[in-house]
Structure formats: C-alpha cells, structure tokens
Amino acid sequence: MEERTIYDVVIIGSGPGGMTAALYTSRANLKTLILEKGVPGGELLNTSDVENYPGFPTISGPELADNMYKGAMQFGAEYAYGQVSKIELDGDVKVITAGKKTYYAYAVVIATGSYHRKLEVPGEEEYAGRGVSYCAVCDGAFFKDKKIFVIGGGDSAVEEGTYLTQFGKSVTIVHRRDQLRAQKVLQDRAFANEKIDFLWNSTVEEFVGDGSKITGVRVKDVNTGEVTTHDADGVFIYVGLLPVSDPFKDLNITDAEGWIVTNEKMETSIPGIFAVGDVRQKTLRQITTAVGDGGQAGHMVYNYVEEIKEKQ
Numbered sequence: 441m442e443e444r445t446i447y448d449v450v451i452i453g454s455g456p457g458g459m460t461a462a463l464y465t466s467r468a469n470l471k472t473l474i475l476e477k478g479v480p481g482g483e484l485l486n487t488s489d490v491e492n493y494p495g496f497p498t499i500s501g502p503e504l505a506d507n508m509y510k511g512a513m514q515f516g517a518e519y520a521y522g523q524v525s526k527i528e529l530d531g532d533v534k535v536i537t538a539g540k541k542t543y544y545a546y547a548v549v550i551a552t553g554s555y556h557r558k559l560e561v562p563g564e565e566e567y568a569g570r571g572v573s574y575c576a577v578c579d580g581a582f583f584k585d586k587k588i589f590v591i592g593g594g595d596s597a598v599e600e601g602t603y604l605t606q607f608g609k610s611v612t613i614v615h616r617r618d619q620l621r622a623q624k625v626l627q628d629r630a631f632a633n634e635k636i637d638f639l640w641n642s643t644v645e646e647f648v649g650d651g652s653k654i655t656g657v658r659v660k661d662v663n664t665g666e667v668t669t670h671d672a673d674g675v676f677i678y679v680g681l682l683p684v685s686d687p688f689k690d691l692n693i694t695d696a697e698g699w700i701v702t703n704e705k706m707e708t709s710i711p712g713i714f715a716v717g718d719v720r721q722k723t724l725r726q727i728t729t730a731v732g733d734g735g736q737a738g739h740m741v742y743n744y745v746e747e748i749k750e751k752q
Contacts, residue, residue, distance in 0.1 A: 447473045448745045450536050450545040452524050453684075455482025456505075457717025457730035457737075458551030459512040464738020465549075466515035470745055473545070474512070475538055477523040481505025482553050483718070484727065486575045488603045493727050501577070504727075524552075524687050527713070532748050534712060546748045547712045547741045550688060550700060551734070554681035554718040554725070559591065563647030563654070564677075571654025572647060572675050576600035579674070585609045586673035589657050591644055597678035598622035598630050604676065605635040612670070614639045614659060639670075647675060683719045695721055706737035712744055 448470035451458045458474060466472040479485060487501030496504070513519065522538030527548060529535070536543040556574040558564060564572055573579040580603065588608035590601040593615035599622070601613050613620075613630070618640045620627050630636050639659060645667055646658040657672045683698045693708040694700050699721035706714045716733035718725045 444544050446533060447471045447543065447545040449473070449547040449549060449741050450475060450534070450543050451549040451551055452536070453482065453551035453553055453717070453719075454480040454509070454512075454519075455551055455553050455717055455730060456484065456508060456727045457553075457734040458482075458549065459508040460731045460734025461549045461551065461714075461716055461738045461741070462512040462517045462734075463515070464735055465741050466512070466517040468738070468742045470742060472517040473543065474517060474519045475522045475524060475536070475543070476519065477521065480509040480519075484508075486577050488577045488600070490727065526687055527691060529710070532712070532751075546745050547714065549706075549734075549737050549741060550685075550708075550713065550715040550719060551717050551730075552684040552687075552719045554683050556677065557680040557682050559644055559677060559679060561644055561646055563649065567647050567649050567654040570652065571649065571673065572677065574677050576603050576676050579676075580604050580607045583607050583674040587671055588612070589614060589670070589672045589675045590678065591675065592678035592680075593617060593620045593622065594678065594680075595622045595626060597676075598626045600676060600678060601636060602626070602629050602633055605633055608635065608674070611636045612639060612672075613637075614642050614644060614657070616643050616662060617641065681718065681725065685719055704736075705740050706733055707740060712748075714741060 449465050451462050451474045454474050454476040462472050462474050484501040484505040489498050491498050524538045526537050534545050534548045584607050588604050588611045590597050590613045601611050604611050641662045642659045645660045648656045656669050658669045660667045685694050685698045700715040700719050701721050702715050714737040716737045717730035
C-alpha cells in the first residue's frame, strides 16, 4: 500500500489571508500546501487601486497579489489547483477532497473568501456577461463612452463607480437609502466627480435588454412606489458579500449565514481547523484584516502541529 503524504498544513484559498498564512507556516519549516481553484490573489485581482495597504501609497490589486504570492512561495510552500468539496476527520489527520484528489494534513486553514451577492431580479442571469457585471476592473473597458449604472452604496460600489468614470460617458449609482454607506473619502470623490449622479431611495426591479445585451434598468422608488426605466449600456452590481463556505457546512463551524466562526486565534470549534479572511465571521473585511488573520493563523498552526508531533 502506497504511503500517503501528510502535509503539516493545507491552506484552502490564496487571497491575502491564505497567502500570509502560507508565508508564516512555510517560513516556520512546516510542510505547506496551498489549494486554489483559480488564480492566486482572490478579490485583489478585481481591485483597481489599493490605497489603504501599509507600505504602498497606491498599488494595483493584481500587482499586490503577485507580490504576496511570491512572498508566500519563497520558503518552499507548494501550490496546487483544486476545488475543495469537503473536509473529513481521521484522528489527528484532516482529509481534504478536491476534485478527484485527496490530500492529508494535520492542520487546515480555510481562506476561501466571499463572493458578490446577486440581486435575484429578472434579467440578471440572462444578461450576465452581456452588460451585467460584478467586476469593474474586469469589464469596465468594454463600456467606453457608454451609460453605466452601479448598484449599491458601500465602499465597493462607490469606489468602483468612481473607477468606471474613466471609461463611461456617465455613471449612475443606484442606492436603496438616501445616503451612502461608503467611507467619507470615497463619498467625497464620488460627489466631486461630474460624471457621477445618484438615484436615491431606489431599488432595481428588472434588467431589460434586446435579447443579446442589456439596454436598460427598471428602478422603483421605495418611497413613492413609482417605477421608471432608464437607458443603460452596462450595470455593475455591488450589494454585499456571501461566504464561500458550502464545502464546510457539515463541520458545523459556520453561523446561520454561512460565515465561519472563530476565536481571536483564528481557531474554529474543531482543533486543527482554522479560518482567515473574508470567509470568517467579522465586522471588517479588508486586505489588512485578512493579512492579520493569516499571520495569527500561521503562528497558531505552528503551535498546533508541534503539539501533534510531540504526541507521536
């Protein structure tokens, strides 16, 4: 029987939190594997300019992701593509299933992040990729001199709305309340930008199109109930995040909404399973907080693995 390879730690996800955890564990000489279903970087790859990460007055998201990846790999961490479907327990060993492959580790760090919530209105699915988008960095250039709508009122909506003004003829931000939730510095930039206007107290009822692409947005005034249709060439949706935690729900480590619950040491209720970054139940989801989570988890993984090995 072929002897199975047991990693000290398998890190699921390669956003800022996962890559920081890998940096700490590999630098501590732990046998480390990063499992990722896509390209390293997570949501950093969808971020145009990062202005609130220490050490860089401004840096593009993809460039910062590349720097983090190089740092994570410099001490011998391994990297493999795979979409994890479940984690099972076998004594002190965690059994990770990813596609047709199985991996074994003493510790697991879940760093799977979150994804954009959908509006779930008519036309959203039909015109996804044909005028409806969730990534300004990915798709903004397709709407040069076009009418763009952005749905949402938080940091992402306002920041990406401002970013889109370099392409669009106009940008309209649709928000269900009468004031934005974004940081004041982002609000000030948006209000000062002549290309941006706002539809307050409004929700999207439907995306309309000609069958091949989007042509308009049907919007309802939440106070009067009036529904109006606005011409639109592109729509970008930023109405919140949902955790990527379905593969781990059988472990009973999530709250009712699916966010993974940890203590301040990034420990879940299962010894040897940690969670970091945007998938974790927390109040602030930023690059800096994910990196902090990753550093803490990396340190705790080292202590945990050392205890396991001392028992053997």
